[in-house]
Amino acid sequence: MSRVVVIGGGIVGVSCALTLQSNGHDVTVVEPGPVGEGASWASCGCIAVGEIVPLSQPGMLMKVPGWLLDAEAPLSLRPASALKLLPWFARFTANARPSKMRTIAADLARLTFVATADFKAQLVDIGHPDLLVERPVIKLFDDDNDLATMRAAFDLARELGCTIDEISGHEAHEIDAAIAPDFKHAALLRDWSFVTEPKLLVETLMRNFASRGGVVVAGAAVEFARDDRTVQSVRLQNGHTLGADEFVIAAGMHSRILSKKLGVALQMEGVIGYSTVLYDSGINLRHTVFYAKGGFGITPYQDALAVAGTAEFADLMAAPNWNRADILVKRAHRVLPGLNIEKTERRMGRRPFTPDTRPIIGRSRRLANVTFATGHGQLGLTLGATTARIVADVIVRKAPDIDIQAFSPDRF
């Protein structure tokens, strides 16, 4: 068994740490903290099994001028970041061809179709199956045009095996009385489910890891000591060093900087999303609902509602634009009439997106003892447990039961 250092204790890192620990390794997690406040704390909390159609879609380039001009649109591009993002964006749009999209969707489907089973096994292992709510997610559409924008994505997802039932808006209201009755169309995403609170999930996983003897070191990894192909130790910002046999890079968006220090150029940008947690909302919502035109979802947490979404292309150092979070909350009234928004908490997260929307899982041929587990984009929460299972195989040099060639860190 090996001594493993997992760098990053977000949903992906802590999932890897737990699985490696269960497999008998001696595991240390490095996390600057606070635990649970990586990108996932701003997430919609969905185990998004059918979210397999890549973010890059045909016709995107034509839309860029609109994204630059309208800072309030569900998709936007920070003008100050546009130049810095250009190389990533060029690769991103190159993946928008229909044939590419299909291949990417099929690659993602291989991962997401086993995600619920992996996630449930993880929750059972830590004694918390209650953290998952197994109810379908509902998408809402104002009119025919609105539904038409999803047609190609629904068709592709169905073709690859997803179960999506189209119903009327009124039927959605009958399923969940909190939803406004006047949407024209809705879709039941049958394969999806959601967690009761993403921050609570990560905290609970970390607590379990620590209670089983796992070591959590508070600090940020900054540098590595290595010879040609083998890393000996990682140095933290506070000057401490941690040696190990194996290292896992799972620091979300920050994995890009760390990987560069190891000579591996990962192409990732942080696509910003926002969430506002509403306490005392006065609404009893039972399902996660997505309002397609608004670009956001609303998820019932244990004791609150979270209004989360939008995609803002901005560079890693860009400060939050909280106005975007506030806009989502205003639009949420369309979905949930009577929503009370007096007691709120705003959150921001950077989804670590690769230009092809595929995560980065596996070893680089340049390094003998480093495994990458990052770049999960909009699917990190969904794929944490599945990624962990794959990483556990990679570490012991066993071929995973899922072909991971398409997720290689060397593909860029």
Ligand SMILES: Cc1cc2nc3c(=O)[nH]c(=O)nc-3n(C[C@H](O)[C@H](O)[C@H](O)COP(=O)(O)OP(=O)(O)OC[C@H]3O[C@@H](n4cnc5c(N)ncnc54)[C@H](O)[C@@H]3O)c2cc1C
């Ligand atoms: C608005 C929004 C909605 C979303 N909805 C969903 C959804 O419904 N379903 C879904 O599956 N996904 C969703 N996502 C995406 C999901 O949150 C991310 O894919 C996921 O959080 C990525 O996990 P991660 O562990 O790789 O990164 P993170 O969650 O960002 O965690 C990375 C961790 O690394 C730590 N770190 C950073 N630098 C260092 C360093 N130098 N050394 C050590 N540690 C470091 C950070 O502190 C952090 O804790 C959403 C995201 C957003 C923003």
